[in-house]
Amino acid sequence: MPTNIGEGGIDVGGIARIGAADVERLAQHKLKTGDIVFSRRGDVTKNALVRDFESGWLCGTGCLKVRLGRCSIASPSFVSYFLRQPEVKDWLIRHAVGATMPNLNTGILSAVPLRLPPLAVQLEIVEMLGALDERIALLRSTNATLEAIAQALFKSWFVDFDPVRTKLEGRAPEGMDETTATLFPDRLDVGDEGERPAGWSRRPIQDVVSAVYDGPHATPAEADSGPIFLGIKNLTGTGLDLDEIRHISESDWPQWTRRVTPRADDIVFSYEATLGFFALIPPDLRCCLGRRLALIRPHAVDGAAHFWFHQFTAAPFQRWLEKHTIHGATVNRIALKEFPSYPVLAPPIPLQLAFDDAVRPLWARIHKNSAQAKTLAAVRDTLLPRLISGQVRLPDAATTLNEAIA
Missing domain, CATH: 3.90.220.20 (DNA methylase specificity domains)
Incomplete structure (x- = not known):
């Protein structure tokens, strides 16, 4: 679906699923490794390169795919990067049809002018930019894990009330020091809104x-x-x-x-x-x-x-x-x-602060990783047109790359 097209890759969050019977019926829409997917309408400037594990997925009706086929002069990865240049994005917007919402079609995509350096140079450029993308992906994956840890802790303490239930059973709550454990009551009250730890209240924001x-x-x-x-x-x-x-x-x-x-x-x-x-x-x-x-x-x-x-x-x-x-x-x-x-x-303010103290370091890392990912993306987007046009030599780009990742 168009909402799954990220900048260079498929975003699997919220991706649609269909049954086996529909997969066979829509076999002609199956994607292959190296296909490049665009949105038909809306934000037509992004594209997603299909990776090995995404081969066999289906191209939704709101998407268009570019397939290079057996081509000895172009790397699909290079073409995907090429199509992400600002000047190419401007070209797509100018040539899209529709007065209020840009629309693409296969004719427009087929007419995009490409400048292809020798294949060996394309592959070197892909390797450099791919290293930046891998680092960005790792930072974002790490952030997702850190946030999931913080969310799980909140759910345990303030949704499921695990420490309170543990104390109800006469046991000490796990995963916290004694000082924090004493902040939780050992009783649950039941009211019109369900269970709530004793002494806790509901108040307006x-x-x-x-x-x-x-x-x-x-x-x-x-x-x-x-x-x-x-x-x-x-x-x-x-x-x-x-x-x-x-x-x-x-x-x-x-x-x-x-x-x-x-x-x-x-x-x-x-x-x-x-x-x-x-x-x-x-x-x-x-x-x-x-x-x-x-x-x-x-x-x-x-x-x-x-x-x-x-x-x-x-x-x-x-x-x-x-x-x-x-x-x-x-x-x-x-x-x-x-x-x-x-x-x-x-809950009591000391308990709010205990949770805040527990997750604040996680969020400090998340913010730091996000800032680094943004810096790396800027380096990638700056290098991209310069490498393709030949304004920056590959050895100089390698130096910039190593400094950015270090």
Whole structure:
């Protein structure tokens, strides 16, 4: 599906599955290793190179595939990189059909002009850029593992109440020191909303954080550089994707941060369209809120930002959002004015801080890895057109590559 086309590869998150009978019926749409897949409409500039383990998957109706076949002058990997150059992306947009939404067809893709250096040079370029992509993929995979660890800990402590249940059985909770274990009660109370550890309460969001801010309801002029204007497209669900960003000018910065200037450990979220998406603002990110985005600011003292972030992304609060979603004709939304009154689980502050202390190092690594991945992607995107045009010699590129990965 088009939503599974990443920048250079297939994103398997949320990928559709079909039955065996349909696979045979749609056999002519099977992908092969080295195929290059595009979206038919929308963002037509991205392409995904099919890898060995993806061979046999099906090309959805919203996608187009390029197959080089038995070609002795072109490497599929090189062609995939070539098609990701800014000038080629501009070419695709200019030649796409459709007044409101760009559309591709096989004729347009067949007409893309290619510049092919000798095959040996293509393979050297692919090896260099592939090393950067592998490093980026490793950093992102590591981040997914680190986040899963933090999510699992929150679920154990504050959704399943494992430490409380363990103490109910007369045993000491595992995986924590004695000081932390004493913060959990040894009794569960049962009320209208189900079980809850004794002494814990449910309180409105506005009572447990410093403030909730709405973003601007307009979009500033785009600039070539400057602070980042966050948009819904930058939210992934539990994080920020800053591969494609919009800048605003320094002169516009005061106006677009008049309500609030996001800072590290603030929690940004969407209240229209992509509901339930939350992200922690990482250190050193100079940004402002875009349309349909809002921000939660934890208390400056004992704010436990990571605790609240994980509560907002955990299943109980996500179910609450689904229950209070306003379904519209074009987009769904939640009433932002009511958001501060939504109830959240509020264990004692020392326990919130104990969780925050446990996962903060994980998130520090996640933020560091994300920053490094962004730097490596910038190096790759800078080298790509220069290598292909011959502006940068391969030995010089190798030096740049080694410095970036080191």
